[in-house]
Amino acid sequence: DAKTTQPTSMDCAEGRAANLPCNHSTISGNEYVYWYRQIHSQGPQYIIHGLKNNETNEMASLIITEDRKSSTLILPHATLRDTAVYYCIVRVGYNQGGKLIFGQGTELSVKP
Amino acid sequence: EPEVTQTPSHQVTQMGQEVILRCVPISNHLYFYWYRQILGQKVEFLVSFYNNEISEKSEIFDDQFSVERPDGSNFTLKIRSTKLEDSAMYFCASSEGLAEYEQYFGPGTRLTVT
Secondary structure (H helix, E strand, C coil): CCCCECCCEEEEECCCCEEEEEECCCCCCCCEEEEEEECCCCCCEEEEEECCCCEECCCCEEEECCCCCEEEEEECCCCHHHCEEEEEEEECCCCCCCCCCCCCCEEEEEEC | CCCCEEECCEEEECCCCCEEEEEECCCCCCEEEEEEECCCCCCEEEEEEECCEEEEECCCCCCCEEEECCCCCCEEEEECCCCHHHCEEEEEEEECCCCCCCCEECCCEEEEEC
């Protein structure tokens, strides 16, 4: 499984965009980039995922570089409720069981 | 919006006792998972389950652990003889498919072994 590298922690001002980077330089062609977050000890919450193209949903945008070696999760207008640990996960392709391998993630603190 | 549910939310048990953690996955999902998170540590994969059999299991998932889908809706994790180190949050997840389909997690069961 491709490994990911994320900063340990980041701060963001409330109302501003939060840009969370992730490096995944060993990603394979059939591996998806997934983002989850975990607020306190709650169950991980799915945010967004992508393969090659940039993606946007109601929660966030995902920007994947053309070489797919890195990506950025963008929370366009961060609120205090976005304070959480954010996980960037490279997920194995077909016939591999589909497990998610969590790293330590980025602890995002949104401050007033 | 459909969601994964888990019961109980908190289970306290004595060392050596058997526990069963229950999960109700999202109804049209076909792939089921258990993860655990020891306090202060990262989320760890335990087992994946598809078509009534285990697809993959981690080193943590030893002979003390078993999973079952006893009917069309429940998915259970059994720990036969609990140890102190089994104390953790246990999360169930489900998805429609593999890599391109997101997994949805339940709220977790906090297991405390005394």
